[in-house]
Structure formats: C-alpha cells, structure tokens
Amino acid sequence: MRSGEHAGDGAPAPPPVSATRPVLVALAVLVVVTLAATAIGPADLSLATVARVVAGHVGLHLPGRVSAIDQAIVWQIRLPRVVLGGLVGAMLALGGASYQGVFRNPLADPYLLGVAAGAGLGATIAIVSASRATYLLPLAAFAGGVVAVSLTYLVGARANGYATSASIILAGVAVAAVFTALQTNIQQQHAADLQPVYSWILGSLSVATWSDVRLIVPYVALSTVVLLGHRRLLDVLRVGEEEATSLGVDPRRVRLTVVAAATLGTAAAVSVSGLVGFVGIIVPHVVRLTTNASYRVVLPVSLISGASFLILADLGARMLDAPAEIPLGVVTAFIGGPFFIFVLRSRRSRQGTL
Amino acid sequence: MRALRVALASAVATVGLALATSAGGAGARPAWPVTVRAANGAITIAHQPTRIMSLSPTATEMLYAIGAGSQVTAVDKYSNYPAGTPRTSLDGYSLNAEAVARYRPDLIILAYDPPALAAQLATLHIPVIYDPAAPTLAVAYHQYLGLGEATGHLAGARAEVARLRVRVAAIVRTAPHVPAGTTYYYELDPTYYTVTSATFVGQLLSMLGLHSIADAGGTHVSGGYPQLTAESILQANPSIILLADHGCCQATPASVAARPGWSALSAVAAGRIYVVSDSLASRWGPRVTLLLQAVASDLRRAFG
Amino acid sequence: MSALELRGLAVSYDGVAALCGIDYALAPGTWLGLIGANGAGKSTLLRALVRLVAYQGTVRVGGAEVARLSRRRLAQQVAFVPQTPELPREMRAIDYVALGRTPYLGYFAAERPADRRVGHELLARLGLDALAERPVGALSGGEVQRLVLARALAQEAPVLLLDEPTSALDLGRRVEALELVDQLRAERGLTVVAAMHDLTLAGQFATEVALLDHGRLVRTGTPDAVLTDAELGRYFGASVRVLRDDDGDLVVVPRRQRGGPS
Numbered sequence A: 001m002r003s004g005e006h007a008g009d010g011a012p013a014p015p016p017v018s019a020t021r022p023v024l025v026a027l028a029v030l031v032v033v034t035l036a037a038t039a040i041g042p043a044d045l046s047l048a049t050v051a052r053v054v055a056g057h058v059g060l061h062l063p064g065r066v067s068a069i070d071q072a073i074v075w076q077i078r079l080p081r082v083v084l085g086g087l088v089g090a091m092l093a094l095g096g097a098s099y100q101g102v103f104r105n106p107l108a109d110p111y112l113l114g115v116a117a118g119a120g121l122g123a124t125i126a127i128v129s130a131s132r133a134t135y136l137l138p139l140a141a142f143a144g145g146v147v148a149v150s151l152t153y154l155v156g157a158r159a160n161g162y163a164t165s166a167s168i169i170l171a172g173v174a175v176a177a178v179f180t181a182l183q184t185n186i187q188q189q190h191a192a193d194l195q196p197v198y199s200w201i202l203g204s205l206s207v208a209t210w211s212d213v214r215l216i217v218p219y220v221a222l223s224t225v226v227l228l229g230h231r232r233l234l235d236v237l238r239v240g241e242e243e244a245t246s247l248g249v250d251p252r253r254v255r256l257t258v259v260a261a262a263t264l265g266t267a268a269a270v271s272v273s274g275l276v277g278f279v280g281i282i283v284p285h286v287v288r289l290t291t292n293a294s295y296r297v298v299l300p301v302s303l304i305s306g307a308s309f310l311i312l313a314d315l316g317a318r319m320l321d322a323p324a325e326i327p328l329g330v331v332t333a334f335i336g337g338p339f340f341i342f343v344l345r346s347r348r349s350r351q352g353t354l
Numbered sequence B: 001m002r003a004l005r006v007a008l009a010s011a012v013a014t015v016g017l018a019l020a021t022s023a024g025g026a027g028a029r030p031a032w033p034v035t036v037r038a039a040n041g042a043i044t045i046a047h048q049p050t051r052i053m054s055l056s057p058t059a060t061e062m063l064y065a066i067g068a069g070s071q072v073t074a075v076d077k078y079s080n081y082p083a084g085t086p087r088t089s090l091d092g093y094s095l096n097a098e099a100v101a102r103y104r105p106d107l108i109i110l111a112y113d114p115p116a117l118a119a120q121l122a123t124l125h126i127p128v129i130y131d132p133a134a135p136t137l138a139v140a141y142h143q144y145l146g147l148g149e150a151t152g153h154l155a156g157a158r159a160e161v162a163r164l165r166v167r168v169a170a171i172v173r174t175a176p177h178v179p180a181g182t183t184y185y186y187e188l189d190p191t192y193y194t195v196t197s198a199t200f201v202g203q204l205l206s207m208l209g210l211h212s213i214a215d216a217g218g219t220h221v222s223g224g225y226p227q228l229t230a231e232s233i234l235q236a237n238p239s240i241i242l243l244a245d246h247g248c249c250q251a252t253p254a255s256v257a258a259r260p261g262w263s264a265l266s267a268v269a270a271g272r273i274y275v276v277s278d279s280l281a282s283r284w285g286p287r288v289t290l291l292l293q294a295v296a297s298d299l300r301r302a303f304g
Numbered sequence C: 001m002s003a004l005e006l007r008g009l010a011v012s013y014d015g016v017a018a019l020c021g022i023d024y025a026l027a028p029g030t031w032l033g034l035i036g037a038n039g040a041g042k043s044t045l046l047r048a049l050v051r052l053v054a055y056q057g058t059v060r061v062g063g064a065e066v067a068r069l070s071r072r073r074l075a076q077q078v079a080f081v082p083q084t085p086e087l088p089r090e091m092r093a094i095d096y097v098a099l100g101r102t103p104y105l106g107y108f109a110a111e112r113p114a115d116r117r118v119g120h121e122l123l124a125r126l127g128l129d130a131l132a133e134r135p136v137g138a139l140s141g142g143e144v145q146r147l148v149l150a151r152a153l154a155q156e157a158p159v160l161l162l163d164e165p166t167s168a169l170d171l172g173r174r175v176e177a178l179e180l181v182d183q184l185r186a187e188r189g190l191t192v193v194a195a196m197h198d199l200t201l202a203g204q205f206a207t208e209v210a211l212l213d214h215g216r217l218v219r220t221g222t223p224d225a226v227l228t229d230a231e232l233g234r235y236f237g238a239s240v241r242v243l244r245d246d247d248g249d250l251v252v253v254p255r256r257q258r259g260g261p262s
Helices: A020-039 A047-057 A068-103 A115-129 A133-159 A165-189 A191-202 A210-229 A231-237 A241-246 A251-273 A279-290 A295-319 A328-353 B002-013 B015-025 B057-065 B097-101 B117-123 B137-151 B154-174 B200-207 B213-217 B230-236 B253-257 B288-303 C042-049 C071-077 C093-104 C113-125 C141-154 C171-188 C199-205 C229-236
Strands: B034-038 B041-045 B052-054 B072-075 B107-110 B128-130 B183-187 B240-243 B273-275 C004-013 C016-026 C031-035 C056-061 C078-081 C159-163 C191-195 C208-213 C216-221 C240-244 C250-254
Touching: A020 A047, A020 A068, A020 A295, A047 A068, A068 A210, A068 A231, A068 A251, A068 A279, A068 A295, A068 B230, A115 A133, A115 A165, A115 A191, A115 A251, A133 A165, A133 A251, A191 A328, A210 A231, A210 A251, A210 A295, A231 A241, A231 A251, A231 A295, A231 C093, A241 A251, A241 C078, A279 A295, A279 A328, A295 A328, B034 B128, B034 B137, B052 B057, B057 B072, B057 B137, B057 B154, B097 B117, B107 B117, B107 B137, B117 B128, B128 B137, B137 B154, B137 B200, B154 B288, B183 B200, B183 B213, B183 B230, B200 B288, B213 B230, B240 B253, B240 B288, B253 B273, B273 B288, C004 C042, C016 C042, C016 C216, C031 C042, C031 C171, C031 C199, C042 C056, C042 C078, C042 C159, C042 C191, C071 C078, C071 C093, C078 C141, C093 C113, C093 C141, C113 C141, C141 C171, C171 C191, C171 C199, C199 C250, C208 C229, C216 C229, C229 C240
Parallel strands: B052 B072, B052 B107, B107 B128, B183 B240, B240 B273, C031 C191, C031 C208, C078 C159, C159 C191
Antiparallel strands: B034 B041, C004 C016, C004 C056, C208 C216, C240 C250
C-alpha cells in the first residue's frame, strides 16, 4: 500500500464514479429490446418485411415488395408504439429517480407528490365533460399534474415557512388524497363514461402514434437535460440539507428545479400513456441495487433502463393475450413486482455474506 | 362498458333459469300473487304492481312495448325512450337503497346489481327483478315474458316477442347477401375495444352473415369484449367498420380514415365505415330491429 | 486583518435569545475553543457563522461580510464539520471527500481531475488512501471522523468550524483527530473554531478559549486564564479541580460532591 507521504506525487486519484460501463450495458439491453419489440407483434410479419419497411424509411431500399397494410402496421402502428413506450418509460424512471434524490426518500415517485392524482383528475374531467375528450385528454392530464404538484409545493412550503422533504411529501399525500377523491366522485356521477377513465388509469399505449411522440419529445428532452444536469448535485444532497448548504449548495433551489423538471416530463409522459405505475420506483431501485447508489450512475442508467423496461412490458401487453390487449399498468405490476422482490432478496442474501 | 361485461357474465350463467321462466309461465292467466324467475332467483309479487321503477333503460323500453307503461312511475336518468318516461336523476350504476325507496316503488327492475343493493331492497320488502344485459335474443325474449308476467301483461309480452321474431326474420331474409368471409370491426371506444360474435351485438351481426375480426382470439376472450391491438386490426383488414363510439367519443368515418396507418385498410379505401347509434347498440329491447335494419341498409350500400 | 470577526452577533429562536452581544476577533492560525454547559450556545454560534441560522450583527470572514457572500463563496471561506454528520452509507470514501470541492464547481459542472486530486491527497494525508474506494458505511467510527474532516479540508477554506469533533470517539482516537487538525493549523495557517466538551482537550489544543453561558460570552482568554477552578465551578455548576500534569498541560478533573459538609 502506498504511503500517505507520496500519494500526491503523481499517484493517480481513483477514477470518479463512472457511469460508462453500466450505461453501455443498459444501452446494449435497450438495443436488443427495441429490435425485439419492433420485430415481434400480434400481426405476424416476417423479419424481412419489418426490415424492408424500416430500411425504406431511413432511405435504404431492400429488394422485395411490402403490402400497404404491412407497411402501415410496422411504420404507423408498431414503431410509434415502441418509441413512445421507450420515451414514457425513460421519463418515468428518470423522474422517479430524481424525486427520490431530491426528497431523499426511496419511495418518492409521481404518485406520492400528487402528479398522478392530478393528471387522473384532469383526464377524468376531460373525459366526462367534453365529447371531444380524445385529443383534450393529454392536455387536461398534463394541466392536472402540474396543478397538483404546484399545490403540493405551496402547501408543503406554507406548513412551516419553508419546504422540507418531509413537509412536501406529507402535503403530496394530502393533495393526492383530495384529487383522488374528487376524481372518484366525478367518475361515480358519470358511470356511463367509466370505461375510458378506467382504461386511462390502467395505462396503455394502445393508440400510440407518431404525433404522440412529437407531442411529448420536447418536454421529455428538456426535462432529461435538466435532470441529468443535476446528477452531481443530487449526490451532494445525500449528506442532508444542512451539510449541503454548508457546502455552498442551496437545497431548496435544487429541489424546486428538479421537481419542476421531473413533473413537466412525467406529466407529459402520463398524459399520453395513462397512469403506468411501478416504473418510477422499481427501475431506479434495481439500478441502485445492481450498479451504484451515486446519482451520477442512477440517473442515466435509470433513463435507459426505464425505456427498456416499458418497451418490454408493452410487448407483453400486446402479445400475451393477442390479438387482445392487456392493460399496460397490469403488465408492469405483474413483471415489475416479482422482479423487484427477486432483486431485493438476492441483494440481501449477498449482503448477508459480506 | 365494464359494468356491462360484468353483468353479461352473470347473465350467461342464468340463461338456464330464464328458459325455465317462460316454460312455466306459458298459457296461464296471471293470478296474483305470481312468482317469476330472473337472474336473481324466484321473485314473488303479491299484487299487480302500480308503481314500477325501472333502473334499466332496456327494461323501460320493454315495459312500454308490452303495455305496462302506465304502471311505470319512475325511471333512471338514462331511460330516454320512449318519449315521456318519468325520468329521475337516479343512475342505475350508483344507487343507494334509500334514494330508491323514496319513490315508494312496488316493483324495481335493475340491469346492474351494485353490491348488496338487491339485498338491501329486499329488507324493504320491495320485489326486485334483475334483468342483466341479455347475451342472446332468446334471453331478451325471456326477459319480456318475465316482465309481462310480473306486471300483468303476459299477452302483451307474447305479442311483442312474436312481432320481434317476425321482424328480425324479415330483415335477415331481405338483407343483401354478403360475400363469404365478410368481416367487421365493431368499435366500442377509440382505444379499440370491440365485440366478438359471442356477444349480443355479435350475434345480431352473425345473422347478417358477418364475422368479427376479434373472433380470432377466441369468442369468449375478455367476456366477448376484448381490446384489440391496432396492428391486429390492420392485419385482419376487416371488410367493414362499424362505429358504436360516435355518441360517446365523436368517432366518424373521416376521423377513422385519418388515423395513422388506417388508410391502408380496404374498408377505409372503399368507404365502408358506418356509424351505429350507441343508444341502440347498447340495448336489447324492442329497438334491436332498428339496429339490425340500420346495419342491413349499411350492407346494402356496401355490397348492394 | 482578523481571520474571523464577530460584532454584536445575536441569534434568537422564536423570540427567545440563544446568543446575544457576541464580540470577538480571531487572528489567522488561532484555535478558539468554545466551552460552556449544554445549551450555552456553542453550536448556535458555529451555525450562525455558516448561515445555517439567521443572525443579527456582523460576521466578517477575511474581511468580507458573511451575510453578503453567496453560499458558494461562503463555503470557500468557511468549512463546517457538524456534530453528527449524515452519512450516505453507499457512497465511496473518495467520492465523499470530493463533495468538499462543491464550492468550486459550477451548478451543472462535473468534478475536474484537479478536484479529485485534492480529495485523494487529503485521504492520503489522513491515512485513508487504502480505503478510498470503500463505501462510507463500511468504515469504522474513527475512519469516518477523519473522512468527514477530510471533506471539510477539501473545501480549502481558511476557517474550519468543528462542532464537538470528538464526541463519538474513544480516547485515543480523540487525541489523534485533534492532533491532525492542529498540524494542519500549524502548516496552513488554518483558523479553527471548535465547540469542545472535553475541557482537558480544550486546554491542550486551543490557543484561546471562550466560555459561553446562556448565550453570552462570559470569559475569554488563554486556556490558563479561563480554565480555572473558580470559573468552571461557577459556570458549569460543578466542582472541578484544574491540575497540571508532568508536561505542564492542563487537566480538568471533576470533584465528587460528597454528601454533607466536611
């Protein structure tokens, strides 16, 4: 072992927390999952057909003809669904990891802060009050989510003059309860419209289109840039608010920025996908358990793995009961729950031998 | 929709009971008290009811069709046919026993049985007939006869059933012949919920020689009301598209044709997309003939 | 110029005064030992200096007024070691020490190699370089103490505040940690302000001692002047005897209160 006296003279400092390897592994998984989800679908198309369509759209021409319907199935139905699934999954996982970092609470997620309840209320109001609900729904869900989080923040901040993690989470629980109650009440009064509300709450990518993708890309991109930009600061927050303050960081400013960015992205995502649960909690946790707890690793790897996870879950939603759908939220809970328990248990037994 | 499916499942289970009803009731003049069988078992009605409450839009239509309309004193908020029904603000999907009892009914008809409601009403000694969504025309006919017996209009019920049988047969006979293997996609909502041939609507459409594209996954999948994936709809390439979600969700032939990728469908290319009235399509009462007639004339336009 | 200058410093919590009328100036390289009974205001004083509590009056660090500095600039001037640091158990030791470089990094910036070098040198200086890649949670109490100190030193601030720095350590470790701070004080001209429970250690390490009582500075001066039987007995409400050991260092010994008059 090198002695302390000479450590400064050219001894290399240990490399910083490196996300490179886990990011590369996660990217490789994402590529495989994306290819599989593009190749497989309830419409039983050959790999060659799928390849021809995709190649045709990126300017390559492979020999052979593809029918207009197969063309539409691959390019207008299947691919936008895969891409949208990836975007939504990435956003939910990144948003979840960011909420957890900023509130230093492993259970913090869009549900806990009222984003989901607010979006649910917005969607319900849109569905029961406007017959043109189908295109109003994303906007209404988005507005509801933003209103709920703003309220959570205001209530949490007012409670004791300034916002602490605990007061905000308590406020989030209260806001979510009120919004859920309102939503349930409206739903009960419009029982005939129950089905659309119900299927939105279960979450689904069944009507994904490229225009949905275009709708959320700007929000997801902005949110991702801001959140990834905070990955080092989230590590600083791990020493607590006071110590972070004494290190020159304003935890409230970090929290406000991160919550705003995560909410924007999450609300945009759930506005097109409905309330897909579990992604925001499970993906970051599995990443944390299998790689490193540093947010410099957790954020980028959650982003990529969230995309893989939801694309895979949606492949299940499309295929398990083909030609019928299974609600995506049901699949994420079914895959996610047991997988999470598995990782948790194997991790614990490994720690037990340390 | 979901409620409908739940109700349907229990209806399927009670078809046998309903069959027994008509056989037992046939021929006899109603002598009070009468006992009728419905999905909730045998119901004894002591006197001819004069304050009927129908919380089922279909049952409301049936009661008026068999001549019991004058005995109906309250109906739910969705019972919009025929004109002039005594509508209340009650919602058949979310009821409480006290709100129902306020109207002092002497017979209640439900199409949806919220948990424990029937049991609660039973403690008020008000007879309840539970006639959930009929899975077949035959079950619908048996519901007619049950209502007829319970209200003292058995003859009217028989006449109405006979009229329906004749009318349905006539529509089917005069309907255009569709090519063998003609398929349809019947849209219940814009997230691609549809029907299989095992449902009430599916059976009506089968009479006209049509097959549901959802049958490929088994006719009983999701209780006959599966949500299809968009790509399986495209691959099935249905011969015609029927939109039962115009009223709820503003689906139109133009909006369907504008969906990304759907222009490749032959039904879209040939303009074989038709709107079906949701209020007709979700009921199994006297106006099923209108639904059948409407689809038959769509077929005439499509293939005639 | 004073390294640290307090003028009329006062802090109150919900209208109750916790500190009041504190005037003090420290020359660079001073080790000020803050002593006083529990609740006398030692921690509050330290926390006011890094603006973790709002204060009235003036605090100057290197001539600059603390209230006017940005959080980042303040963290470059004053480093603070809290009494019970919150430890991210899964974080590697080297990454923990590197957190001390935060005041020198832009909002979105990543650590530079130079920052990691500073962290690594400090680990080596404190004999922790072999543990650099261990998670914080796997270190012993003494190692953690040195690690937290290393993080504060990584801030390269001229003023170091320590709140009861050795309360969690056993005797040998206590002296070791304080020796280290003292060496650095001598080498780098650090100004140290330490709230100290152990009066014997205060007597041995502090160059000046300030005795706080109910939020007021009641005695200041060299350890020899302040740490006397009479002063301590009066303000700690206990009978003590201040002795000198063979090396001439102060030793504060509590005296047992015997029942009844002797």
